Amino acid sequence: MLSVQPVSEAGFAAMAEEWRMCLEASDANPLFMSWPWLYSWWETWSQVLGMELVLLGVFDQRGELVGIGPFCRRVLVTPGGVRVARLYMIGNAWRLAPTVRTEYCAIIARRGSEQAVTAALVPALEQLKWDEMISTDVPVDQLESLKVGRFYDQRGYRMIHRTEDVGIRINTTGRFDDWLAGLGKNTRLKAYNRRSYLKKQGELDFLDHEEGRDGDFFGRLNAFHMNRWGKPAFDREALRFHRLLLQRLHLCEGEPAMSLILYNEHCVSVLYDVVVRGCRYNLQAGYEEDFDPKVSLGYLHLGHAIEAAFSDGATSAYDLLAGNGKNQFYKSHFHGEAVHFSTFQVVRSPLLKALYRIQAASPLFMARGLSRRVGL
Structure with a gap:
């Protein structure tokens, strides 16, 4: 009982x-x-x-x-x-x-x-x-x-269904090259192949964020969002939440996976992920919008993070979560499994x-x- x-x-x-x-x-x-x-x-x-x-x-x-x-x-x-x-x-x-x-x-x-x-x-x-x-x-x-x-x-x-939403979860237990080959030509170009183009033009670095070296991660993230959306990614309460979460993440056997893209020693993109029990979750991202018309920094940074998940033997999935992009449901391009969510009320x-x-x-x-x- x-x-x-x-x-x-x-x-x-x-x-x-x-x-x-x-x-x-x-x-x-x-x-x-x-x-x-x-x-x-x-x-x-x-x-x-x-x-x-x-x-x-x-x-x-x-x-x-x-x-x-x-x-x-x-x-x-x-x-x-x-x-x-x-x-x-x-x-x-x-x-x-x-x-x-x-x-x-x-x-x-x-x-x-x-x-x-x-x-x-x-x-x-x-x-x-x-x-x-x-x-x-x-x-x-x-x-x-x-x-x-x-x-x-x-x-x-009475039960009332309100919304249905879809997220994308990528299985990372196989080989990264096989996953990459399964992408559409345009997605593969944006998520991976543009690295070569950028390296010919300048110095490209993917780095894990270090507070002492790189400063306030969330400050950079909010600045990118202000430029792109006209408002920060996280307001005062959301910032408090995420700082508390990161302090406590070890209590669910998790760890942060925050990263930067530097181009010619200038930060042009940030990615906020966390890893918990074998799954890497993409919580937020921000980047320089008018960086280069041939380069989608959002795709490029996600491609690197997904490659890191494939390379980590302890990580079995990369979860892009629910939500649409600015212009399209770009997550569907990443060759993952759809996860369906429902919101409803019981009256x-x-x-x-x-x-x-x-x-x-x-x-x-x-x-x-x-x-x-x-x-x-």
């Missing part, structure tokens, strides 16, 4: 090792569902967003942690005066405020105990006070554990169910007007 117990904020702060052991024994994502990522998110945004912790630990008869329900709650009043108690997964604030994006969201459960952990969490969640529950960026292989609406069919709960408030039903049945212009007035 399993028991579900709420975890306090003090308990959350002190459970890094217990969380690590539970996560390692599960199939949940080792970075995004890790204690360093989720606790750093909570420490950064919980007070800013007015969140209440609803962290549920699932324990076996010996008192060992076998599952984690990483939730939080926010009560808000929409512009139309509708009071909504919304349950979120820690790591995202859907339609509330921009934060860093937490992908691969899931309930954490030890292998072999997935159904038992979910079965224990469902009645615990049902006893909580909430009108709707938001699940964001859930990978398709974890959907069943989070589609709690299927347990509530007899109660008339149990009769008023909200009625409003969403009206919204879904209305013409587009009326549905948009309802969304603006009511704030759905």
